[in-house]
Amino acid sequence: MDRQTGITATPNAPAGKIPQPSEPLLPDDQWGHRAWELLQKLRLRAPLIQCITNVVSMDLMANVLLAAGASPAMLSSIDEISDFTPGVDALCINIGTLSEDGLASMRAAAATAAAAGRPWVLDPVAVNASDFRMEACLGLLELRPAVIRGNASEILGLASARRIRNSKGVDSSHQSFDAVEAAKSLSRSSGAIVAVSGDVDYITDGHVVVGARNGDYMVQKITATGCAITALIAAFISVEPLRALEATACALSIFGVAAELGMEMAAGPASLRMHLIDSLDGLNEDVLVFFFFFFFFFGSGAILGKSLWASIFIYR
Numbered sequence: 001m002d003r004q005t006g007i008t009a010t011p012n013a014p015a016g017k018i019p020q021p022s023e024p025l026l027p028d029d030q031w032g033h034r035a036w037e038l039l040q041k042l043r044l045r046a047p048l049i050q051c052i053t054n055v056v057s058m059d060l061m062a063n064v065l066l067a068a069g070a071s072p073a074m075l076s077s078i079d080e081i082s083d084f085t086p087g088v089d090a091l092c093i094n095i096g097t098l099s100e101d102g103l104a105s106m107r108a109a110a111a112t113a114a115a116a117g118r119p120w121v122l123d124p125v126a127v128n129a130s131d132f133r134m135e136a137c138l139g140l141l142e143l144r145p146a147v148i149r150g151n152a153s154e155i156l157g158l159a160s161a162r163r164i165r166n167s168k169g170v171d172s173s174h175q176s177f178d179a180v181e182a183a184k185s186l187s188r189s190s191g192a193i194v195a196v197s198g199d200v201d202y203i204t205d206g207h208v209v210v211g212a213r214n215g216d217y218m219v220q221k222i223t224a225t226g227c228a229i230t231a232l233i234a235a236f237i238s239v240e241p242l243r244a245l246e247a248t249a250c251a252l253s254i255f256g257v258a259a260e261l262g263m264e265m266a267a268g269p270a271s272l273r274m275h276l277i278d279s280l281d282g283l284n285e286d287v288l289v290f291f292f293f294f295f296f297f298f299g300s301g302a303i304l305g306k307s308l309w310a311s312i313f314i315y316r
């Protein structure tokens, strides 16, 4: 495991078989540096990210993208897609408040992005809630997303192409670990990198599995954080499209670091939302070291229990 970000690279293959990653896998000790490097690259390029998303998530998603250094655009009318989508750096599609009209826009945008060589990512929010959603997602998969990010219940359902029974809307009823095999199978069938979020985030290309351990339990108490992280993944892959597994793991890890740092200053979900955005803005390795010492001497002491902080400190 990389000490700085908590990312673990696990060749998760049957005994005796050599995993065949879609991209060369970084050695364990280079993931931390890579995450900061990609965040820096994102800030320099300020990629334009189109998001066709649910009405709950628009504000948080746009603010998370801005704080990370990307340029969000929540344009969703089907009449604008031919003009706008070919020029974006990546597209994020999220089915959270799906409608017939919305789905038509999503399909047109995904097809346009793909034709223009722009990567797009899918967030299959509440895919188990209705046949309408499941069929919509299965249709979107045919348009070849670069990355699919969902919670464990969503990935389990989508991988089996059937609604799972014990699901409860937009939140997960399963642990991320329970969906690792499903994620691998979905990745192989769709050709996409698949990320399952949870206490540990797992990211796979169908052959190897990478884990990212950053984050805070309280993040689940803020609606649309999953949606926001999917948009952040779109931003990361736009600057490193040929290394989508790496970019996806780094995006999840950086978001988790911002959540851990934000939680040091937050009193609950509402203030965490604010501090998470503040933390992401301008976050880099040096800032993190400064905050580590600040909270070490003047904070609650909770920082000592966080893998990231202890790891970063030891790493340096």
Ligand SMILES: Nc1ncnc2c1ncn2[C@@H]1O[C@H](COP(=O)(O)OP(=O)(O)O)[C@@H](O)[C@H]1O
Binding pocket: 150, 151, 152, 170, 171, 172, 197, 198, 199, 200, 201, 214, 215, 216, 217, 218, 219, 220, 224, 225, 226, 227, 229, 252, 255, 256
């Ligand atoms: N138990 C947990 N502990 C720490 N972080 C978590 C936990 N559950 C989810 N997260 C984080 O919250 C964010 C949203 O993930 P999740 O809640 O799984 O997605 P969704 O909101 O789509 O259901 C991710 O960054 C994930 O790492």
Ligand SMILES: Cc1ncsc1CCOP(=O)(O)O
Binding pocket: 054, 056, 057, 096, 097, 125, 170, 171, 222, 223, 224, 225, 226, 227, 228
């Ligand atoms: C509450 C809700 N209802 C429809 S979409 C949505 C937001 C879901 O956001 P997330 O998947 O990030 O929790």
Ligand SMILES: [Mg+2]
Binding pocket: 123, 125, 126, 150, 151, 170, 226, 227
């Ligand atoms: Mg979600």
